[in-house]
Amino acid sequence: MTMFLATPPRQAERNQIRVATAAASSAVLMLMFGMLATWLKFRDASPLRASTRGAKMLRDWLPADIKIPEVATNTMLATLVIACVIAQWAAYASRRDDSAHTSLALAIVAMLGVAAINAQVAIYLQMQLVLRDGAYQTMFYAVTGSMLALLASGVVYSVVALFRSFAGRTSDHHVVSAHAMYWYVLTAAFTAMWFIVYVQK
Amino acid sequence: MRGAFLWLVGVVATAVALGIERVNSGSYILGSDSIVQLFAFVRTGLAVLVMAPLFVGLSIAIVPQQVGAQTIAFARLALFGFYSWLIGASAVIYSIVGNGGPSGGNATMVDAYLLGVALAVFGLFIGAICVATTVVASRSASFPIAQVPVYAWSALVGSIGLIVTLPVHLGSIIYVAVDHQFGRLAFGGNNGIDKWLGDLFVAPQILIFAIPVLGVIAELASINGRMRSQLRNAAYLGVGVMSTALLGAVTRTQHYFEFTGSLGDKLVSVLPFALFTLLPLLGILIVLGVSLLTFKSNTPSLHAPLVPALLGVVMVLTGMLGNAVQMIASANLSGTVFGEGVSVYIGYGMVLVAIGAIAHWGSELNGKSLPNSIVVAIGLVGFMATILAALPYYIAGFAGQAADSVSDFDYAGPHALWNAASSAGHALMIVVVIAFTLAVLKPTKTVGAN
Numbered sequence: 001m002t003m004f005l006a007t008p009p010r011q012a013e014r015n016q017i018r019v020a021t022a023a024a025s026s027a028v029l030m031l032m033f034g035m036l037a038t039w040l041k042f043r044d045a046s047p048l049r050a051s052t053r054g055a056k057m058l059r060d061w062l063p064a065d066i067k068i069p070e071v072a073t074n075t076m077l078a079t080l081v082i083a084c085v086i087a088q089w090a091a092y093a094s095r096r097d098d099s100a101h102t103s104l105a106l107a108i109v110a111m112l113g114v115a116a117i118n119a120q121v122a123i124y125l126q127m128q129l130v131l132r133d134g135a136y137q138t139m140f141y142a143v144t145g146s147m148l149a150l151l152a153s154g155v156v157y158s159v160v161a162l163f164r165s166f167a168g169r170t171s172d173h174h175v176v177s178a179h180a181m182y183w184y185v186l187t188a189a190f191t192a193m194w195f196i197v198y199v200q201k
Numbered sequence: 202m203r204g205a206f207l208w209l210v211g212v213v214a215t216a217v218a219l220g221i222e223r224v225n226s227g228s229y230i231l232g233s234d235s236i237v238q239l240f241a242f243v244r245t246g247l248a249v250l251v252m253a254p255l256f257v258g259l260s261i262a263i264v265p266q267q268v269g270a271q272t273i274a275f276a277r278l279a280l281f282g283f284y285s286w287l288i289g290a291s292a293v294i295y296s297i298v299g300n301g302g303p304s305g306g307n308a309t310m311v312d313a314y315l316l317g318v319a320l321a322v323f324g325l326f327i328g329a330i331c332v333a334t335t336v337v338a339s340r341s342a343s344f345p346i347a348q349v350p351v352y353a354w355s356a357l358v359g360s361i362g363l364i365v366t367l368p369v370h371l372g373s374i375i376y377v378a379v380d381h382q383f384g385r386l387a388f389g390g391n392n393g394i395d396k397w398l399g400d401l402f403v404a405p406q407i408l409i410f411a412i413p414v415l416g417v418i419a420e421l422a423s424i425n426g427r428m429r430s431q432l433r434n435a436a437y438l439g440v441g442v443m444s445t446a447l448l449g450a451v452t453r454t455q456h457y458f459e460f461t462g463s464l465g466d467k468l469v470s471v472l473p474f475a476l477f478t479l480l481p482l483l484g485i486l487i488v489l490g491v492s493l494l495t496f497k498s499n500t501p502s503l504h505a506p507l508v509p510a511l512l513g514v515v516m517v518l519t520g521m522l523g524n525a526v527q528m529i530a531s532a533n534l535s536g537t538v539f540g541e542g543v544s545v546y547i548g549y550g551m552v553l554v555a556i557g558a559i560a561h562w563g564s565e566l567n568g569k570s571l572p573n574s575i576v577v578a579i580g581l582v583g584f585m586a587t588i589l590a591a592l593p594y595y596i597a598g599f600a601g602q603a604a605d606s607v608s609d610f611d612y613a614g615p616h617a618l619w620n621a622a623s624s625a626g627h628a629l630m631i632v633v634v635i636a637f638t639l640a641v642l643k644p645t646k647t648v649g650a651n
């Protein structure tokens with residue numbers, strides 16, 4: 001007699017990691033946009049003062065003696081844009097089952113993430129802000145520190161994907177493409193922060 | 202869910218104590234220094250320790266079965282979220298006991314409170330991600346997204362609401378925590394916590410927590426009507442319409458309706474009021490209407506879990522109506538106990554719906570079912586407890602009784618009666634929760650047993 005097992009229900013495509021990463025990415029954007037909205041609210045509520053040249057009136061938000069190191073901030077932005085390109089390269093290589101290039105690209109993304117974190121630390125060192133000195137300083141460290149933590153989470157994501165790639169999971173397309181999406185979102189969040197905190201000041 | 206019921210007893214017991222304190226408005230039984238913190242504990246506890254985890258937990262237990270998934274997506278992550286919430290909830294209670302919380306005198310405990318709220322919110326957020334992922338990506342191929350059970354749909358919508366709104370509050374917690382730890386120059390230190398985090402514990406945020414109640418009532422009504430709901434799409438729509446509450450939760454704004462000035466002024470006032478406050482109300486009305494219509498074509502039989510669930514949804518609806526009324530500027534309800542009534546109606550209403558849901562799905566969760574008479578009795582007593590606890594606050598709110606205060610009421614009227622009645626309602630709710638917990642722990646019938 002031939003025995004048949006009951007046919008299990010067909011599962012939807014196993015793309016949980018992409019859905020979960022999309023949800024986490026939404027949360028990242030909401031976190032940073034929420035914090036930036038509060039930042040703008042405080043800046044808008046600050047009084048007006050004459051600029052150092054006296055030509056125009058400025059919001060008295062960024063203390064006059066504080067200079068934003070624009071080279072470091074712009075470098076940080078460029079680093080993250082490059083990280084996105086490399087993350088997409090990893091996704092492309094993964095789709096082609098090219099394990100060597102996938103691993104190489106993921107390793108580079110992780111290194112670029114560390115470089116971005118290093119740039120943020122350099123910004124802290126150059127600005128020499130003291131957190132207790134005022135509202136601007138408090139909010140500056142809160143918002144940039146949150147971004148720093150998010151970048152660290154991106155590096156962790158890259159390292160985990162890298163180890164999976166090293167371990168021979170050549171069909172790990174979902175993870176690598178979700179990883180690329182997360183870096184896109186991190187870059188978008190940082191770009192918004194860069195414009196509001198470092199450019200508009 | 203069990204954790205949420207455990208914390209609920211503590212929160213309600215505190216509400217009873219505060220109500221008793223309010224009966225005699227000239228004395229402080231609890232100590233005047235702790236009053237603000239205890240009110241904060243009731244608010245925090247009801248929202249973050251009871252309302253939200255009740256339905257995140259229920260969704261984690263029920264949704265995988267509903268959509269044909271083997272288990273919740275990222276089960277270990279969901280467990281991590283639970284422990285994060287549990288540790289956070291414990292830290293909140295520990296910090297309040299140790300003179301922390303909003304306006305707390307112990308700086309370390311205030312930091313512990315902020316950390317606790319952050320951990321609890323993070324845990325809920327993790328749970329929401331797991332639920333949403335399960336519905337979207339782990340369901341059986343036989344379930345197109347447009348045909349999932351209404352509860353699974355409401356769990357998905359509610360989870361997306363949590364995923365979108367909770368990080369905004371988490372950002373505020375980060376700001377306030379950094380400010381409190383260091384300069385205390387921007388956010389008011391311990392005294393600014395309520396101002397910056399208060400939105401997390403009141404409407405419209407708690408309406409996001411309440412979205413899954415619509416799924417519960419639609420499912421139970423569908424079963425009770427002995428028919429597959431012909432109006433399923435309308436129920437989906439109603440759930441979606443209620444999710445518009447996230448507009449207010451994300452922007453953290455409340456739009457008051459002021460019927461003054463020119464026609465243009467009135468339109469400017471009424472449009473955001475309608476969008477932010479009335480639209481979510483329309484959502485619950487749609488689902489309630491759809492649920493009642495399922496009785497139309499068949500003679501319904503009494504499905505016991507429907508009793509607490511239906512009464513609970515009516516209570517949530519009453520709370521949402523109250524929320525709309527307090528947004529009318531000329532009612533002058535801002536800063537009164539009316540807002541507490543809104544939270545109690547919605548919070549206790551959600552508890553009643555959760556009781557109905559657990560009674561209904563209990564057999565699928567642990568193979569045991571509760572006697573119908575007990576479920577109906579608990580539902581009815583819980584309904585009375587909710588009205589008794591919340592309605593006096595509505596009345597006292599119109600009389601002008603200030604919120605977050607237990608003394609020096611200067612309005613004419615029997616304020617001792619209102620506050621005593623409210624305390625009695627809270628005490629009755631403790632009885633309901635304990636009775637239901639005992640009934641669950643000692644079931645009288647096992648499904649499938651001879």
